[in-house]
Amino acid sequence: MYFAENLKFLRMRRRKSQIDLAAELEITRTTLSGYERDVQPPFRVLVRISEYFNVSLDALIKYKLDVLSEFQLSQIEKGFDVDVTGSKLRLLTITVDKKGRENIEMVPVKAHAGYTGSYGDLEFIASLPKFRLPFLPENKTYRCFQVKGDSMLPVTENSWVTCSYVDNWKNIKDGKPYVVVTKSEGIVFKLIYSKLYKSELQLVSTNRNYAPYKVHISQVIEIWQFETLNSFEINA
Missing domain, CATH: 1.10.260.40 (lambda repressor-like DNA-binding domains)
Incomplete structure (x- = not known):
């Protein structure tokens, strides 16, 4: 308590x-x-x-x-139940096109730092580049993140991963790739092993040169499940 x-x-x-x-x-x-x-x-x-x-x-x-x-605190003070255990729906800022369809916002590496501080700011989210992928199911919310570094090979640096929003962290599937937005590490693309019973997530790289590490869920802002990869390189 x-x-x-x-x-x-x-x-x-x-x-x-x-x-x-x-x-x-x-x-x-x-x-x-x-x-x-x-x-x-x-x-x-x-x-x-x-x-x-x-x-x-x-x-x-x-x-x-x-x-x-501060954003989470402000939401609590406005009466929203922002659950830091991930067991309830979380608040998400989105934009829509002229037909009312949700956009897929793109978060380039240069916007990573801004995103972690302004993820709830509609003006910031609206300023991001946007696109649509007609083959994706329309019952999910998507966002596209540019990958930083080589920790998730064969996904290369500067590739783009389109992900769907995870509103209930109890639905995380161990060993699957996710984008995790954190206060401490910024935006990372990792395999997740859920340890919610310990209020932790274990983040693992496919590149074994990078050691696994744990992050407390109080440091996690958003989680996005990998859906598609867009890359300009082909690894032989």
Whole structure:
């Protein structure tokens, strides 16, 4: 449970002193200090704190809020249930063409850094190049990412992988290729082995010169399942 550290994080995020916040919650500063040191508040106070910060009780207690992005925090404060375990639908920004059909946005390597910080910004997503592939099923949302590096040979550097959005991480298939958008590593194309029971994903390269590594799900922003490859090179 993360209530104590979340309370302190939310207070500091609002730039409130313990004295100021305690007064607004109608409790003493000593009582508030105790809550920030793992003293369990009564339910009525939990509800009051939840309403004050506009954060659900579930998020206030279960999620480690200080590892979420500002966009995720803003969505929680707007009442959306942004689930960091991947077990619920996640919010996704998309664009459509004049006929209302979803576009496939292209994310070149030069836009990788911008994407990790602006994935929820409609203006940024709308600025990306777009195309359509008529042979892809229309019941999925797609995005096309340019591959950086040679860790996933025979997929070569600067190839493009078109992927479908994974809205429920419990549907990840072990050993299959995915694009993973993370806070810590940026955008990577890897084989995934799900360890959601440990709140982790193991990311594996096909090029054995690159060691597998684990990423905590709190660092994961989006996951996209590989669908098609577009490359300008043929490996013999």
